[in-house]
Amino acid sequence: MPLLRRLLAAAFLATLGTTLYGLGFADPALADLPRNWQMGMQPAASPVQEQIISLHNLVLVIITVITLFVGALLAYVIWRFSAEKNPNPSQTSHNTVLEVAWTVIPCLILVVIAIPSFRLIYFQDRVAEADMTLKVTGRQWYWEYTYTDADNLNFGSRPLDSKNTRWQQGIRLLDVDEPLVLPVGKNIRILTTSADVIHSFFVPALGVQRYAIPGRTIETWVRIDRPGTFYGQCNQICGEDHANMPIAVRALPEAEFTAWLAEAKKKFAANETAPIRAEAAPAPAQGPAPAGTVLAAVRP
Ligand SMILES: [Cu+2]
Incomplete structure (x- = not known):
């Protein structure tokens, strides 16, 4: 044969x-x-x-x-x-x-x-000992990041589209105006939620994939091994612009991350055209909003 x-x-x-x-x-x-x-x-x-x-x-x-x-x-x-080849079949029924x-x-x-x-x-x-906590909120159709240990530093991350001049330099359907910036080598707790419909926060190289569900907070964690830019996308069909809801994670060594954090606090506090500012509703008595609080979007 x-x-x-x-x-x-x-x-x-x-x-x-x-x-x-x-x-x-x-x-x-x-x-x-x-x-x-x-x-x-x-x-x-x-x-x-x-x-x-x-x-x-x-x-x-x-x-x-x-x-x-x-x-x-x-x-x-x-x-x-x-x-x-086998004209007389066997009658065996059990073995x-x-x-x-x-x-x-x-x-x-x-x-x-x-x-x-x-x-x-x-x-x-989940991770037992987290060095920092990041809150990720899915929105139609962009991501919002909140650094709960850094005075709730908060900004939106939107896709670069053809109207954006930087689009030419970026990677189509993956690059964003404000990437999520995270430190290398730290255990980062990630809490996902949504302000509207179900999204999914998915960054393949980091092994992170979590639903973002309105009214719920879901936990996972990441420790990024090396500096770089890691791309992902919303992984749950969430409406018209689902395909245009990318994620870009810039991983920086700790010192650079600290410097970025200081700059970002100034930038997003002072910037009138910041993509979005979020305020906890109703306002919490003291300190950062508890995990899971639904953030009400307030356009400046
Ligand atoms: Cu989505």
């Missing part, structure tokens, strides 16, 4: 290629935004994303082996037990050993997948 063998070999090589690609033998030049014809994930820039990639690779190997095994069995059965095996082995495989999967779910859920 040279044709069958050749087909099987081709299928095997194709799967092997995809597996190797998924295992990280991908183009190292891939940066922190999607590329044309990209197949694998963006390189990890946070411990959570590293674990997401290794879980993905583990599951990819398992499903590849299962697919090849089942495919080979199927091909063998088609060939070996055709009416032509205890086989039945126990095909129940227990899949259970074990599921356990092998479940252990790292649950470990990852709890790892990315």
